Amino acid sequence: MKHKLLLWGGAGILLLLLSIVVSLSMGSAHIPLLQVWRILLHQLPLVGQHISVDWPISSEKIILEVRFPRIILGILVGACLSLAGTGFQGVLRNPLADPFTLGVATGASVGAAFLILFGIQFLWLGQWTVPIVAFLSGILSLLFVFKLAGIQGKFRVETVILSGVVVQAFLGSIVSFMITLSDDVINRIVFWLMGSLALRGWEFSIILFPYLFIGFIVLLGYGRVLNLFALGERQAAHLGVNVDRSKWIVLIFSTLISAAAVSVAGVIGFVGLIVPHLIRLLVGPDYRLILPLSVLFGAIYVLWADTIARMLLNPQEIPLGVITAFIGAPFFAYLLSKNKKMTDHS
Template sequence: MRKKLAGYGIIGLALLAITILICIGVGSVYLPAGEIIAILAHHIPWIGDHITPDWSMASEQIVMKVRLPRVMLGLLVGASLAVAGSAFQGVLRNPLSDPFTLGVSSGSALGAAVLIFLGWQYSVIGVFTLPAIAFLTGSLTLWIVMWLARENGKIPIENLILSGVVMQSFLGAVVSFLTAMSKKTVNEILYWTMGSLSLRGWSYTAILLPYLALGIIYLWSRARTLNLLALGERQATHTGLNVEFTKLSVLFVATLLTAAAVSVSGVIGFVGLVVPHIIRLITGPDYRLIIPLSALGGGIFMMWSDLAARSLLAPIEIPLGIVTAFVGAPFFAYLLYRKKKEREVEMR
């Protein structure tokens, strides 16, 4: 497993580095890769002392204050949503589960929208107020969805998806109502409903980074238990696993990751659905591989999506949630079609 992880990890890190250079270089002002590397190296202690600046101050400002913060935030948001999606899929044993389709993203966005509407974004614990409230509303949404979907002690896939769609529609209507009632904060609330990484500085990266670091560490430490859950809850219980505690703790951390990502970027759907599923198709069902590689894949996917959002119709910027939906919705339809075919084969 370690050799496999190292091999895939090296490939993933190489793709990540190439993606970062491309996303920083492409824009209204093109910056060559060599210049970007020199600017970044110049800001590394000790190494930068040996590099003589031969670039304009404008280029350095574009890299360090405009594009790099946005690219890094995209990396963290994508990684958070993809890791959360892999955790949801592992606990619920359902490849169609993710924070967006289960309504958790919409629930988190509702908490953020209410705070913005009332002007209380920084009223309690400063910059951490928004993620905290988003986590509470996201957790409540997840509990309601699972309660609605439960049938005779089980959670059928059809019930789960239907419950998620119901909650997502209802919460979307509440957010739309707040938008209609708001005059001063209408643009800020609209931002949450469509998702964006524009005008986000290093402070937003600092908010999300601790959540992502702790979330990945914990969920990766539970990878073996997720592998056991894949065998079925009864079999996992026979191995001595505390199934209920594992499920609740993993869902708790995954919801926290989702809430933190939504609090800085708004609702961005399908990342947690598409990326873990692609990783699973490439590497197999081992969550010791799926969780760390989903973090890499989610970051890469989000950075390319953001590049498309700001480049395809430049100077107009497409909301990021729209770009991910164009990719994710057809992929979701494909998964539903495949599940349907599998059931038809089983019935024969």
């Protein structure tokens, strides 16, 4: 296990660093890669004093004040959504589970759309009003999914995905209804629903990082438990796992992480579906490997998806959620077809 973690983790870290530098150089104002490296190294305490400033001040401002905050936020959002998707899939033992299919993203969009529709998105806490309300509505929607899937206080794993689809459809209709009422602010609602990292400063990354850090520590501690869940809940209980408590802890922290990501970046679907599944194909079913590698490669995935969103129709920007859905929807169909064949054979 350690050999695989070092191999794939080391490769992932190198790819992430390279991706950051390449993405920083790309945009409406092209900045050479060497210049990007020099600008970044110039910010380091000991190294920076040995690098002479021979680049335009405008290039430094573009790198440090516009692109770098957006890239870091994209990394955190991708890591959060991938980590949450891994947690959902591990507990529910279903590769179709992720924050999008379980209704967290749509639930968050209801709260955000409501505030935008009535023009109160800055009423209480300034720019944080929409993220906080979206965060709370995302959590409430998933609790409703669990309630709908439950019998006698315990939720049924087999019906959680179906309940998520039902709740997602219902909440989606509410959002669609609000869009029909929003003549003046329809573009703002639709843009938030499609997900974006545009115009997000360092403060969004600062608020999101604690969710990722704490959630990662907690879920990584349950890596062995998730491995035992793969054997079935009864077998896990026989091996000493407190099944109900473990399920709720993993699900609650996965929900918190995903709702936090959606609340600052809008609805970005299928990240938590694709990345954990690909990592599972690369390193096998051990969640002690899947959890940290999903964080790493989820960050890379969203970073490049956002870079494509910025560059594909430059200078016009495509919403990030459009790119992830364009990739994720066919992948979801593939997984659905694969699961159906396995069920038919069994």
